[in-house]
Amino acid sequence: MWWPFSRRANAQPPADTRWRIRALFQNFRRILACNTQAMERMAEMDQALGGAYIFDRAFLEASVHELSRLVHHVVYNLNALTGNGYVALYDRYEELRGALGGVLAAGMDGAGPGSDTGAGAAAGSLSGMVADVRDVDWEQEPTAGFEAACLARLARHHGARIADALVTGTTGCAVLAVGGANAEVVARDLHDRAVRMGSGTASFTLRISAVDETGRPAEREAERTGVAPDMLSPALQDMLRDVTGDAATTGKAGSAHGEVALILPESPLPVSGWLHSHAPMGPVRHAVLVEARFSSGDAAEHAPRVSTDRYALSRVHPFDLLCCEIPQRAANAPLPDGHEPLAPSDSLRGLLRGSALLEPPFLQGLAGLAMAAERLAGQPVELRWGMDPEGRCVLLGVHPSTVRLATNPQDQPEEPADSEGNADDAHAMHILRHGGQTVQMGVAAGGVVRLTEATRPEDCPLGGIGVARAASPNLAPLLGRLAGLVTEFGTTAGHLATVARELRVPAVFGMPGVCDAARPGDIVTLDAGGTVLYQGAVEGLLHTTDANEDLHPAAPEYRTLRRLLRLVAPLDLVDPDAPDFSPAGCRTYHDILHFCHEMSVEALINLRDTRPELAAPRVHRVRLNLPLDLRLLDVGDGVAVPPGMADGAGALSGGDAWMDLSAVRSAPLLAFLDGLRAEGAWSHRPARLRAGDILSGMAGGAGNAANGAGPHAEWAATGANLAIAGRDYLNLTLRLGYHFTVLDVLLSDNPNRNHAYFRFAGGMADPARRVRRAHLVRNVLEELGFATRMRGDMVTGRLRAMEHAALRDAVGALGMLTAFTRQVDTTLNDDADLVRAATDFRLLREHSQRQARG
C-alpha cells in the first residue's frame, strides 16, 4: 500500500530527534548507493560471463566478497531505517553468502554439488545416478558429459526434438565398473527406467565415451547396438571393462577423467545420418555438411541397399543449399516421404520432387540446429540425426568436431583468395552501425529479423539476427531461435542479457540507430566483441573466429562464474503485492536488494505513522499552476538548498513549506512536471459521470480488478501526492481524480543505470471504460518502448537502460499521459472513443515536441 501522509499538520520535531531523522535519511541514501554499486558489480560479473573481460579466480573471489559486503550494508540500513523490521533478511543473506562460498570452494576444484546426472545424485543417492538426458543441465557437463548436456540444451532452448535417452554419468559408470551391491542398485534403476522409457522397445543402443575433466570427449568411445533390456547393465559393465582395460593395457588413459554412458531406445528411422556444422575441407569450403542414408527397399538381395546423399549448405541463415551429391535412383523408387522422384515437390512449387532424400526446408532446419549446437559448444560439432516415420528430425547424438571430410580434389571449387589475416575483409565491408555494449561475445551472420514484444518464436526463423528497439525480457523466448541479437536500448545487466549469455548468443545492446539501419531480410554480420554490425556475410570474420572457440565456455572459471551468478543476479521478487514479497521469498542477492529498496521507500513514506516519536520531516509543497497538491521529500539535491542550510538539515524541520517550482532540481521530477503541465494536456472540464460511475467510484472502483477495493478508500480520502526526489531519482505516488499512479525513475548520465517503472490503475468510470483507459495507457507505454503488463484496469510498464535524453522525453510523455488520462475514462464509451483518444494524445505529443523544438 502506498498512501503516505495523513492530513494532520506537520509538527516541529524536537531538536534531539533531528539527528535521528537525519540518520534515517542517511540509511535510505546508503541503501540507494549500495544498491547502485551492487548492480554495477553484478553487471561486471555478467559481462565477464559474456566474454567481455579476461578474469581469474581472484576476480570471482573479490566480486563475491564485495557484493556480500554491499548486500549486508543494505540489509543493515533497512533494519536501521525500520527499527529492525526485517531481521529475517539477515538469515537469507547468510544463507546466500554461505552458498556462494561453497560454490567458490568447490567450483574451481571440481564439479561441485549437484553436478552428477540428476537431482538424486546431488543428494548422494545411487538411484539418482541414472537420469533422463532432458534433465541434464549445462552445469553437469563435467560429470554427465558434453553429449547429454548439449542435447538437453538443444531440446530445452532451441526447440530441437531429441531422442529419448538415459545417461549414466562418471560416478554411475565408476560404480558399475567396480561392481558389488552399489552397482546392483544402479543396474536395477537403469533397467527399470530404460524399460519405462522404451515402453516396449526391444533393443537399445549403448554409447560409452571417456571424458576429460570438463566433460568433453577424450579419445576413447565405444558403441553397441541391439542390446536387449535385460542385458543393459551387463553389456554396459562389459563395455566399461573394455574401454578402461584398453586404456590400462595401452597406457593411453590420456586426458580421460572418467566414462559416461548414453542409453537410447532403438526405433525405426527411415533416414538417418551425420551433420557437420563446419567442414572446412568439405566439397565447399566452410559449409554445413549433411549426410543422409536411406535403406531403400528395392534391393534384389535380402539386405536393403543403403544409398547416401551429401549436401553442403551455407553456414549463414537462411542456409542456402550450395551443392549436393545424390546417387542415381530409379524414377519409380519411393522416397522417405512416400513420394516418387517425379511427383510434384511439397516445398518447391511447380517443380518435381527429384530423387534427393531430403528437401530444402528439412535441410535448412538441420543446418540451423547445427549452428545452434556450435554456438552452445563453442566449437564446431558433429550431430547424429534421424528422420522419424512422420518426417520429423530427431537428434540422436552430438560430438565436438574432429572429422575433416575427405574430398575429391576434382570436386573442390577454387579456393577463395583470402587465407591468413582473413579478418581484413571486415575492414572493406560496409559498416551498418557500431557502438553499444557487448552482452555476449562472438560473431554471427544471418538475415535480419525485426523483433517486437509481439513476435512469436514460431515467427522467428532459426538462425536469423534479431534486431529490436529495446532489450525487453519478453524477447527471451526468441533467443533460442537467433544466431545473434542487437538492440538500440537495453541493459547488459538485465534478464535478456543473462539469457543471451546462457545460450551463448552473440549480442550487443545499445547500438544507436540499428533499427533504422538494418532492413528485415538483409544479410548482416554481427561482431559482438567489436560491437559492429556489417552489411552482408563477412566470411573472413566468421571463419577467423572459428565459432568463437577461444571463449572456453566449459572452463572451470566460467562454470563457477555461472553458478555464482545464479545465486546473485536473477530478480524474481518483482511484485510488491505478491504474497511471497517477503524476506523468505528472497532467493538471490538481487531479490534482497530490490526488496530492501521497496521497503525503504515504503518506510519513508509511512514514517509519520510508523515512527510518530520522530515527528515528521518537513515536506515541501510545490507551487504548481494546477489543482494538484504535490509534496516533495528531498533525498539528495532534489531541491535547491537555501542559504544557511548547506547540509539540508533545515529541510527536515518544521511544518510543510511552500516551494516554487524553480527550486526543484530533480531532473526526473522536472521532466515529469513538464509533461504534466504541457499545454492542452490538462483538461479543466468536469468529468462526464453517469450514476453507475459514481456508484463504481464509491465502491472503491479504482483498480478493483487488479488490487481489490481496500486501498482505494484511502486514496479517495486523501488529497496530497508525494514525490521522493533526488537530483537523478524520483519515486512519485500520485492520485489524480480517481486513478492512481506510481512512477520510479533513475535518470542519470549512465544509461546502464537508468530505469523507469510506471504503474497506473483505477478511475471513476465503470469497469469497462476503466479497462479501455488501461488499454490506452498500455498502448502509449509500448510506443515509448516500455515492457508492459496489464491486469484488469492496472497497467505496469518497465523501461531500462535508456540514454538520458531519451528517458527524459519518455518521463515527460508519462507526465503528459498522466494529465491527459486524468478523466478520460469517463469519455471512453466504446472502442471508437479509444481510437479517438489515442489519436488526440499522439497529436498532443507532436504539438508539444514541435513547441519544444521552437
Next chain:
Amino acid sequence: MPSRLRILVLDDEPIVCKRLKPAFQKAGYEVETYTDSAAALRRIEETAFDVVVTDLKMEGADGLQVVERTHQILPQARIVVITGFATLDTAKESFRKGAFDFVAKPFKLGDILDCVRRIEAELRGGGSTGNGM
C-alpha cells in the same frame, strides 16, 4: 625487431593464458604462454621476446621477481603487468622494477591489445621506453 612481435604470457591461472593466446594470435603476434614462472624465466633466457605479459601474484617466483629478472635478461623487452590486486603501491613497485604498463584485472581484451599495439608502434618507430619510472 622481427616482423611479428613475440609475446610471452605468464599467468598461473590457465584461463587467462587460454583467452590471451588466441586474441594475440588473431592480432598477428607470435605468442607463448606459461603458467609456471620458473619455466617462463628459462624461456626468457633462451629467446628475445619483445613483450612479456605477467601476473603479479603467483606461486614460486612472484610477478615482481619475474619483472625484475626479465628486465635484467631482456632490457629491451617491454613488460606488462596484469594483476587482480592492483594498488598504487604495487603499480609503483612494478614500474620501479622495469614494468612498461600495468593493467588491472578484470580487463577487456581490447585494453591489453591496445597496450601491445602501443608498444609495437613505439618499437617500430623507435619511441620511448614507456611509462617506467
